Amino acid sequence: MNPQLTAPDGRSPCRRSTADRGELLALCARTAAAGGRLVSLWASERVGAGSPGFMLHVALQDSVGLHVVGVELDALSPEYPDLSAIFPVAERLQRAAFDLVGVRAIAGDTRPWLRHDAWSATTFPLRHEPVTSAPDVSEPYAFVRVAGDGVHEIPVGPVHAGIIEPGHFRFSVVGEKVLRLEERLGYVHKGIEKRFEDLSLEQGARLAARISGDSAVAFSWAYCMAAEQVTNTLPPPRAAWLRALFLERERLANHLGDLGALGNDAGFAFGLTQFSRLKEDLLRANAHAFGARYLFDAIIPGGVAPDPSAKAMAELSGEADVLEGEVAALRKIYDNHAGMQDRFVGAGELTVQLAGLLGVIGIAGRASGQRWDLRCDSPQLPYTDLGVQRVLRTQGDVAARVAVRFDEIFESLRLCRQLLATMPEGPIATRPADARADASGFGWIEGWRGPAFVALTAGAGNSIARCHPHDPSWHNWPALEHAVIGNIVPDFPLINKSFNLSYSGHDL
Amino acid sequence: MLRVLKQIAHVGLLSEPLPAHSDEARLREALHADIARVFRRAVSIRQVDAGSCNGCELEIHALENPYYNLQGAGIRFVASPRHADLLLVTGPVSRHMVEALRRTYDATPDPKRVVAVGECGACGGIFGESYASAGAVANVIPVDVVVRGCPPTPTALLQGILAAVRAG
Numbered sequence: 001m002n003p004q005l006t007a008p009d010g011r012s013p014c015r016r017s018t019a020d021r022g023e024l025l026a027l028c029a030r031t032a033a034a035g036g037r038l039v040s041l042w043a044s045e046r047v048g049a050g051s052p053g054f055m056l057h058v059a060l061q062d063s064v065g066l067h068v069v070g071v072e073l074d075a076l077s078p079e080y081p082d083l084s085a086i087f088p089v090a091e092r093l094q095r096a097a098f099d100l101v102g103v104r105a106i107a108g109d110t111r112p113w114l115r116h117d118a119w120s121a122t123t124f125p126l127r128h129e130p131v132t133s134a135p136d137v138s139e140p141y142a143f144v145r146v147a148g149d150g151v152h153e154i155p156v157g158p159v160h161a162g163i164i165e166p167g168h169f170r171f172s173v174v175g176e177k178v179l180r181l182e183e184r185l186g187y188v189h190k191g192i193e194k195r196f197e198d199l200s201l202e203q204g205a206r207l208a209a210r211i212s213g214d215s216a217v218a219f220s221w222a223y224c225m226a227a228e229q230v231t232n233t234l235p236p237p238r239a240a241w242l243r244a245l246f247l248e249r250e251r252l253a254n255h256l257g258d259l260g261a262l263g264n265d266a267g268f269a270f271g272l273t274q275f276s277r278l279k280e281d282l283l284r285a286n287a288h289a290f291g292a293r294y295l296f297d298a299i300i301p302g303g304v305a306p307d308p309s310a311k312a313m314a315e316l317s318g319e320a321d322v323l324e325g326e327v328a329a330l331r332k333i334y335d336n337h338a339g340m341q342d343r344f345v346g347a348g349e350l351t352v353q354l355a356g357l358l359g360v361i362g363i364a365g366r367a368s369g370q371r372w373d374l375r376c377d378s379p380q381l382p383y384t385d386l387g388v389q390r391v392l393r394t395q396g397d398v399a400a401r402v403a404v405r406f407d408e409i410f411e412s413l414r415l416c417r418q419l420l421a422t423m424p425e426g427p428i429a430t431r432p433a434d435a436r437a438d439a440s441g442f443g444w445i446e447g448w449r450g451p452a453f454v455a456l457t458a459g460a461g462n463s464i465a466r467c468h469p470h471d472p473s474w475h476n477w478p479a480l481e482h483a484v485i486g487n488i489v490p491d492f493p494l495i496n497k498s499f500n501l502s503y504s505g506h507d508l
Numbered sequence: 509m510l511r512v513l514k515q516i517a518h519v520g521l522l523s524e525p526l527p528a529h530s531d532e533a534r535l536r537e538a539l540h541a542d543i544a545r546v547f548r549r550a551v552s553i554r555q556v557d558a559g560s561c562n563g564c565e566l567e568i569h570a571l572e573n574p575y576y577n578l579q580g581a582g583i584r585f586v587a588s589p590r591h592a593d594l595l596l597v598t599g600p601v602s603r604h605m606v607e608a609l610r611r612t613y614d615a616t617p618d619p620k621r622v623v624a625v626g627e628c629g630a631c632g633g634i635f636g637e638s639y640a641s642a643g644a645v646a647n648v649i650p651v652d653v654v655v656r657g658c659p660p661t662p663t664a665l666l667q668g669i670l671a672a673v674r675a676g
Contacts, residue, residue: 191640213563276573
């Protein structure tokens with residue numbers, strides 16, 4: 001057993017343990033049976049002192065909080081039991097761990113997931129030998145074929161028709177009805193985990209913010225939380241409050257944008273015009289108060305960078321009141337618009353039971369009865385004192401995912417007002433001490449889409465030995481494949497948008 | 509329906525007024541003139557995400573909000589490269605997107621312009637060149653204009669589009 005990591009920010013500490021391959025399966029089964037879930041799964045190569053080999057890392061969430069298990073794997077034949085029967089989300093994570101590190105889940109799906117043709121099947125980018133050349137021939141991907149009279153295949157992407165990230169969707173349809181959807185992602189794999197290893201602990205925060213631009217605050221906070229653990233740094237209170245303010249404003253910006261886009265996807269362009277105006281107002285207010293529309297570099301290890309004046313904060317408070325009135329008016333219009341409700345209600349339904357089985361998380365989860373919200377389940381400063389109200393729906397359709405966004409906007413506005421009213425004075429950053437080499441830290445933040453997780457191991461001289469970010473989209477992409485079944489193809493953009501999952505955050 | 513009309517009346521027209529001395533005003537007026545001169549019709553843009561973090565996409569979306577009102581300047585986004593005059597490409601170019609980007613470029617008829625967006629589109633940004641990233645958009649297709657920023661503001665994007673249109 002490794003000693004407990006104390007999180008100095010008010011959250012219950014992360015538990016760490018080691019297990020062997022046999023114990024791993026039993027531990028996962030016990031966690032799942034008690035209502036816990038898989039947070040992430042990743043692998044790393046052991047180098048340096050001691051025997052060479054590989055480590056599998058499994059992060060779990062149970063009623064106490066975060067529990068990270070390390071499993072030593074054999075150097076010559078690094079294998080471990082397939083966890084996907086217990087945690088379905090493990091399936092793709094396991095395939096990705098093989099693509100990047102070459103550790104294999106026994107009897108798991110062996111198709112590559114993140115690897116297309118940028119590297120060959122026998123090279124592993126996250127190992128310490130450098131990747132030399134790419135394979136000569138592009139290997140075809142074995143999509144599951146659907147047979148039957150009148151079944152057609154519609155391939156969509158990677159380049160999509162709108163202003164959206166790339167990915168491939170393979171539909172099997174009869175007429176307009178979707179029989180099956182299979183996703184193929186990995187098109188925007190940029191080698192982020194490897195890139196972290198080139199950067200210092202301080203520089204890593206900038207990369208973390210750019211894992212998924214729409215979640216820059218969530219990921220940079222999660223990264224900085226981990227960096228602060230390995231340097232034993234406690235940011236000052238004003239920094240914690242400002243971080244939460246930035247996070248809630250990021251939540252607001254994304255929810256406003258999505259509500260407009262969803263209206264547009266249902267043919268109600270008025271909605272897009274109105275919500276995009278409100279989002280623009282919010283971004284301009286960010287620029288005025290914090291110096292940038294998008295807060296990519298606002299969170300740094302030890303604290304934050306921008307320090308808004310009292311006047312700017314008073315203006316933000318006033319703007320929050322105005323925004324609340326505007327959104328309330330638009331909600332009435334949305335709720336009463338028969339044509340749009342006809343599109344929203346019943347489309348892309350994900351039942352509570354299926355969402356639970358698949359481990360769906362974040363806003364999509366909360367629209368299908370999955371209560372998880374780190375701000376309530378495992379809060380850190382300042383959320384410990386804010387009493388965040390959980391938003392929950394059970395219909396699991398597009399209408400429910402719209403309702404969750406509306407409800408969360410009002411809750412976020414309430415939180416912003418409270419944060420502004422109770423903002424501590426004082427410094428906005430503490431200079432981090434040197435990291436303990438080989439120390440590990442874990443950051444975990446309820447971003448707007450769901451919980452963003454960052455596992456970080458420091459190297460010598462404040463370098464990064466290993467950094468594994470986990471975007472909540474990993475949990476929800478498989479659920480989309482289920483949600484579209486039985487819907488018509490023209491409703492796919494609407495259903496996809498109602499989930500609004502990250503491609504870049506997923507592909508790393 | 510009444511609520512919708514009331515809301516429209518309440519919000520009013522937001523397209524920003526064009527004071528003669530403002531850079532942004534001159535920009536938009538110049539854009540109109542240049543579009544007419546080079547393309548003789550509205551500019552159609554095909555946006556391609558070749559590997560971005562999705563931050564640049566957020567600011568590109570903002571171009572269509574009522575403040576920037578891109579469509580009011582005669583510019584619209586189209587669904588196919590075959591309908592496009594200009595490719596607006598965010599990067600870095602992931603190696604898994606190289607072929608798709610090349611095919612999109614080839615499918616765009618002449619005359620065409622390419623605008624590479626953001627620090628990543630310009631030089632690979634924080635991702636650089638690696639086993640997974642081919643770096644700048646210009647490493648894969650010819651680029652006429654680069655709009656720097658991380659992400660670039662909608663105004664900077666407008667200036668980049670204008671510069672590309674004028675370059676003809």
